[in-house]
């Protein structure tokens with residue numbers, strides 16, 4: 514199901530249903546192309562939000578946190594309740610599609626269990642995020658009731674990017690194959706698959722204040738150490754800085770983004786202040802202990818870049 518229709522989710526679901534209708538299916542697909550139609554019509558994440566109202570200021574209308582719904586609740590809780598009645602008890606698995614900001618790489622979100630880790634590794638999607646257990650998101654509720662719930666954050670609110678649609682479709686098709694609903698081999702996906710507790714990341718930060726002239730690199734893509742990520746002409750002294758990748762890895766984030774960029778334009782203006790994040794490069798680490806450890810600190814990279822080294826080992 515697609516919880517929000519602010520990006521590519523609905524198109525992924527439409528193509529999956531089209532594909533599944535031509536194949537022999539074991540089981541049944543209950544597809545919900547969008548869940549919160551009143552909010553969709555307002556082009557906002559939650560019902561009756563005002564321009565630039567932060568996502569977190571949802572007044573109890575964040576549908577993501579209303580499952581399995583409340584028949585006596587507010588409008589959003591009642592919509593969730595009605596939807597849950599239509600698919601919730603019948604379904605054995607839920608694949609919940611979301612969309613987050615365009616600067617962040619798309620990611621599979623799972624509860625941290627050996628079974629779900631094994632499933633996520635098979636799906637061949639670059640980034641896998643481990644979420645704390647909950648029983649109020651639809652995926653969390655399924656896990657809490659002994660079923661399989663996986664959430665996926667597509668990349669790019671308010672835009673439909675073909676590359677991201679294809680990624681989402683490959684992922685959803687592989688999910689259907691992995692759970693035995695569709696036959697055939699899983700499509701080869703990203704290599705490596707990076708679990709958030711088994712990867713190292715480096716933030717590339719702005720060495721000066723100015724306008725970041727990026728190269729429209731898609732988040733998730735591989736990047737080589739030294740590759741040019743963009744240029745940053747300084748507003749302060751008119752010097753020009755070439756921004757390069759400090760490591761070989763994959764783009765976990767790319768581009769200038771700051772608080773509320775999911776609801777407000779100033780949040781994604783490429784005019785950056787010294788120290789703002791311009792990109793995050795991630796790569797696999799072999800040590801697999803679920804603790805986040807700060808092993809490095811701000812270090813000078815070349816003439817102009819500083820980066821914070823956080824190793825999740």
Ligand SMILES: [Zn+2]
Pocket residue numbers: 577611612613666
């Ligand atoms: Zn989400």
